[in-house]
Amino acid sequence: MTRGSKILLVVFALITLTSGCTSNRQKTMYGEKVNDKQLTGTTDKQKAKLLKSLDRKYENPKAHYALGKIYHSEGLWDKAEWEYNKTLAFDPMHHEAQASVVKVLKDRDDAAKAEAIAEMYINQAGISAKHSLILGRAFQERGLDEYALTCFKQAHNLAPNSVVINKQLAYYYLLKKDNANAETYLRRAFELNPNQPEIASELGKLGIQVEVPKKKVKETKKIDKKLDLDKVK
Numbered sequence: 001m002t003r004g005s006k007i008l009l010v011v012f013a014l015i016t017l018t019s020g021c022t023s024n025r026q027k028t029m030y031g032e033k034v035n036d037k038q039l040t041g042t043t044d045k046q047k048a049k050l051l052k053s054l055d056r057k058y059e060n061p062k063a064h065y066a067l068g069k070i071y072h073s074e075g076l077w078d079k080a081e082w083e084y085n086k087t088l089a090f091d092p093m094h095h096e097a098q099a100s101v102v103k104v105l106k107d108r109d110d111a112a113k114a115e116a117i118a119e120m121y122i123n124q125a126g127i128s129a130k131h132s133l134i135l136g137r138a139f140q141e142r143g144l145d146e147y148a149l150t151c152f153k154q155a156h157n158l159a160p161n162s163v164v165i166n167k168q169l170a171y172y173y174l175l176k177k178d179n180a181n182a183e184t185y186l187r188r189a190f191e192l193n194p195n196q197p198e199i200a201s202e203l204g205k206l207g208i209q210v211e212v213p214k215k216k217v218k219e220t221k222k223i224d225k226k227l228d229l230d231k232v233k
Helices: 003-026 036-056 061-073 077-090 095-107 111-125 129-141 145-158 163-175 179-192 197-205 222-226
Strands: none
Touching (some): 036 061, 061 095, 077 095, 095 129, 111 145, 163 197, 179 197
């Protein structure tokens, strides 16, 4: 073999080795070799399962919502909105789907429509403090804080003596570092039910000392139970 042939052979070997390393790096995720099909396989399987479920029972709001979430995560705004709206067709008070519709419109930069739809859902939730609270939490989970606050205030207007709702507003303002408003609702929640060590602790952090009674007050949850708010997590 000539010297030139040897050089060409070495170069070819290096190129092959480098190419192989690069390929492995591209296909390695968390130390395991994967290919493109494997990377998307889990989501595709979920979609296939949900679509099969809808073939069996199209009027399944949970399946439509789950499918909408997948499309939303993939940036398929139109498909996501379609599935969220199908969810609402079969479950009109599905507050997570309502908030998701507003979110997908925001993500699609359709601010005007998002505003109009959010206002419509908030008005619908005004039938009760419970619905207003749940919708508000759904908005908050999606980073739509202005709508969340509107819902929480609406809930408070409907049930100003609810411990649950006063606590919700207090924690909302704590997250916003608005201590003045947080204190107002923390104090009210504690007045309504002094058997709340966590509220006493939050007030303590704000420099307000209160004492949790040694004996439990039995009637403090009466209002929330009546409004069906006592089981809202």
